[in-house]
Amino acid sequence: MxxxxxxxxxxxxxxxxxxxxxxxxxxxxxxxxxxxxxxxxxxxxxxxxxxxxxxxxxxxxxxxxxxxxxxxxxxxxxxxxxINPTFLYSAMVGGAVMGVGFILGGFCPGTAFCALSIGKLDALSFIGGLVIGVLLFTEAFPLVEELFYAENMGTPTINEFLxxxxxxxxxxxxxxxxxxxxxxxxxxxxxxxxxx
Amino acid sequence: MNEDRSKKYLNPYLGGTLLGLVLLTAFYFSGRGLGASGAVKSAVVASVEIVAPTHVETTDFYSNYKESHPGGPLKDWLVWEMLGVLVGGFISGAFAGRLKLKVEHSPKITSKVRLIFAAIGGILFGFGSQLGRGCTSGSALSGMAVLSLGGFITMAFIFGTAFALAYIARKLWI
Structure with missing residues (x-):
């Protein structure tokens, strides 16, 4: 099993x-x-x-x-x-920030590594950005902590919710x-x- | 045009089915879905620790992360998975004759503009993925497969925001 x-x-x-x-x-x-x-x-x-x-x-x-x-x-x-936990506000704001990153950068993290593997240099630049973005988050964590933990709904599935x-x-x-x-x-x- | 296309890339429904099976394999063996941004985070925390060990010790965020990930990046599932992605992507690119160093961009912009916007996009995606507890793979795709409410919300906000801003950013792509 x-x-x-x-x-x-x-x-x-x-x-x-x-x-x-x-x-x-x-x-x-x-x-x-x-x-x-x-x-x-x-x-x-x-x-x-x-x-x-x-x-x-x-x-x-x-x-x-x-x-x-x-x-x-x-x-x-x-x-x-x-099961991914649901923190309502950080899921929404985080998703929106990722959406802006997607339309400007053209990749998401997984696809950027995939593109780097065949030699795409724009993917390398995107990954450099990812490192900076993650570092900004870990360093600035106290500033976003409240948003990060707000509206903790546990681990609901969408079918339970509906x-x-x-x-x-x-x-x-x-x-x-x-x-x-x-x-x-x-x-x-x-x-x-x-x-x- | 359609004929060329099918030679070049996998049929998307077949590709999606295979990706779904890869994801199912991860659930069956490891009890978890796929991910990507978590591997970057593991590498970032390890690098910060090398550069500034006392800073890591005295900062709550890093010490909590280290406590929940005791083995470091070499014991991190996502780090190994992403190393695999580099190998798998390379193999596929080699078979298809797509291995080539290049900056891909719309003819309306220069390579330099493309590289700058790729970096800005990466910064935003990196920050957003930490706030949203995972990126397109870990939160949206894997989250949807386990029917996590948060996974559906994150997915809707990633794609919704990108669609909403597409017109403004059109020069970058078309």
Whole structure:
């Protein structure tokens, strides 16, 4: 039964080796999907390239469904999976600051490392910025501490919040994703452009 | 055009499915999702400790971080995962013939402008990811997969803000 490291089926060091192997898969898929190109990523926000939306939502749906089925088959104990805590205000403000960084910088942290691996120098500049940004946060922490811990809601899942079962929300998420894919295909035909 | 495209990059729905399986593998083996910004944080804290050890000892933020991450960056799951990303991205780029040192930018701006805005974007993303407890991978993607309410909120704010500012920033991209 998973997660294997929690049940001590694999050791802490094996877990780190797995992290490296999982990272290789992560980097390979990101690069193969075109996430090493900032202009392709930014295309999401101009309607000419919806790869980000398609890859991102397909991945979220596949992993969510996988967890649901693994749990139903008794292969994984969902109560031992890390659920990101919800601190309402820092999630909103942090998300908004990241959004500004995304449209100006053209990368997010994972895609920047992926782009650096094939030699994109703008990604190197972005990563330099990341280091400065993280350092600013760790140094200025007392100034943002109040915002960081405000509105602690614990670890609610969105289906609990909406008073639904996991499966019902999962179905809704799939339908939303399909609706967005439909709009994305339409937008790409409407705003065509060449590949970067 | 569509034919060229399919040769160049993976079909996005296939890519998304594979990414979802990678994420599921992380949950199954390690009980956690993917991430990226956390690896940068681990490296930053370790570097600050080398440069200014007393500062780390006397600052609450660093001492708390060290207490919750006792092994340092070499025992950090995300650090190993991101090293893997560099290898995996390189392998994919090598197979596809995309290994090349270059600054990618819109023809309307110079390389220098692109590098400056990439750095500014990085600073904001770095700061925001710490405030939001994770970036697009750790908070938005992995958070959504476990149906975390916060993951959905962060995702909506990242993409919502980027869409809202797209018109102002258009010269950088199109």
């Amino acid at each position: 998973g997660p294997l490291v929690v049940y001590e089926i694999i050791s802490a060091n094996t877990n780190l080796v797995m992290a490296f192997i999982i990272g290789i898969g992560f980097g390979f898929v990101l690069e193969s999907s075109g996430f090493s190109s900032s202009r392709k990523l930014a295309g999401q926000f101009y309607g000419y390239d919806s790869t980000v939306l398609k890859v991102f939502f397909t991945a979220a749906v596949v992993a969510m469904l996988g967890l649901l089925f693994f749990s139903l088959f008794g292969w994984i104990d969902l109560s031992l999976i890390y 008073n639904m079962s996991r499966g019902t929300f999962g179905l809704i998420l799939i339908l939303i994703a399909l609706g967005m894919f439909f709009v994305a295909e339409w937008a790409e035909k409407k705003f065509p452009r060449e590949e970067y």
